[in-house]
Amino acid sequence: MSLKEPLPVAPGTAAGPRAEQPHRATVWPEARAAAVRAGDFARAGRAPLGAPLGQALGQVLAEPLLALTDLPPFDTSAMDGWAVAGPGPWAVREDGAVLAGHAPTAVAGDGEAVRIATGARVPSGTTAVLRTEHSRTEHSRTEHSRVEHPLTEPIGTLLHALREVVPGQDIRPRGQECRSGDELLPAGTRVTPAVLGLAAAAGYDELPVPLRPRVEILILGDELLTAGLPHEGLIRDALGPMLGPWLTALGADVLATRRIGDDAEELYAAVTGSTADLVLTTGGTAAGPVDHVHGVLGKAGATLLVDGVKVRPGHPMLLARLAADRGRPGHVRHLVGLPGNPLAAVSGLLTLAEPLLRALSGEGDGTPRRVPVRDEVHGHPYDTRLVPVVHRDGRAVPLRYNGPAMLRGIAAADGLAVVPPGGAHAGRELDILDLPWPKAAGAAPAQGACFT
Ligand SMILES: Nc1nc2c(c(=O)[nH]1)N[C@H]1C(S)=C(S)[C@@H](COP(=O)(O)OP(=O)(O)OC[C@H]3O[C@@H](n4cnc5c(N)ncnc54)[C@H](O)[C@@H]3O)O[C@H]1N2
């Protein structure tokens, strides 16, 4: 697939000084689409990885799963019983039974039968398999004294069918499920335990899965503490502990979470020196005296693809393509700038980072599901709102504590409702961005306290 380089969605390509710039915010759906395009563009040219079966679980197939063999690979018996040739009664061959995993020892001639196990390769010449419970054997008197062995038959044994025998019955013909080269599953299929089983049956030792996107997190802000209680204008870093595990849950390989402070030079060095596919910064996206993200992107020769989004919270979020790394010219790198307010950062994560990572992993655009909202939700006059909700009885219930600086709502939520400009009346179906972890059992009382 040849992909065109994604263009900035708003006028202007270079990140430069912000002063006096026109408002360039992108509408929310278009911002997500731009993130998908960026991920698709970065994925093109990345060769998939051959992951051993056990390590591929949960990933998606980078290529279609083609059968490496016919399945079944040979004609097999579907039942324990007798491989028979032609019409009965049949003379039982005394030279052995055919077990699963063993090459057939006998070639069945017309009027002959040989004992066979489920899954065993049927001897050539077999016309049907007669189930044990549908058969009767008759032994000649002279041989009765012979010691019986489970895998050999007394000489002169005759086999009778107790039911009509239809040609081909209880034989699974070679290639019944698939022929070698058949497409078993398309690219993009999630590797589940069942897919692992099918892949093994079809001859795979490794599966082609996309390289896990490599992400580096840069936490900006001199006011942030990594331990203890807030004091003297200092607050705890809420994003460092949250973003790494969140990105891991999205399938990314988190290289590092680094604390940079409000130092523009250190930020420049970290951004330009990063080997990650995606650099995620937190804070410093606005126009304050120590908000360095735009300036550093300009100096680093980055291209802004999204510079502000018409969404609340989180509107200063941005997406940029970083200049090519001289050491790895084909490696496309992006940066997502998350606003510092913690719920605004979550909004940026779900609006820009998640779709980009999903596309980079070949997972499609993850169309949100639609759920009716239980209560009226107030909207912003012009912008989309993302509001934490819990699912109750098939409806989305908006939670309180949904301000840009608050995490109390999202910590109790199942997802974020996408509220269009102007708001939504009770009962209206809204897109829901589900969170990438299972619902917590027993969380209902805490959530109850958060309802509007
Ligand atoms: N003049 C304007 N000021 C602001 C605007 C604006 O449009 N014009 N936008 C506001 C909005 S909306 C947001 S969101 C913030 C975004 O600001 P930054 O991305 O530059 O973030 P900071 O200023 O660094 O921090 C904002 C806020 O968040 C706290 N913070 C930052 N990092 C963390 C963290 N890791 N853990 C917890 N809290 C964090 C920081 O202390 C600030 O309180 O800008 C508005 N201003």
Ligand code: MOO
């Ligand atoms: O966009 Mo800001 O996130 O509203 O606080």
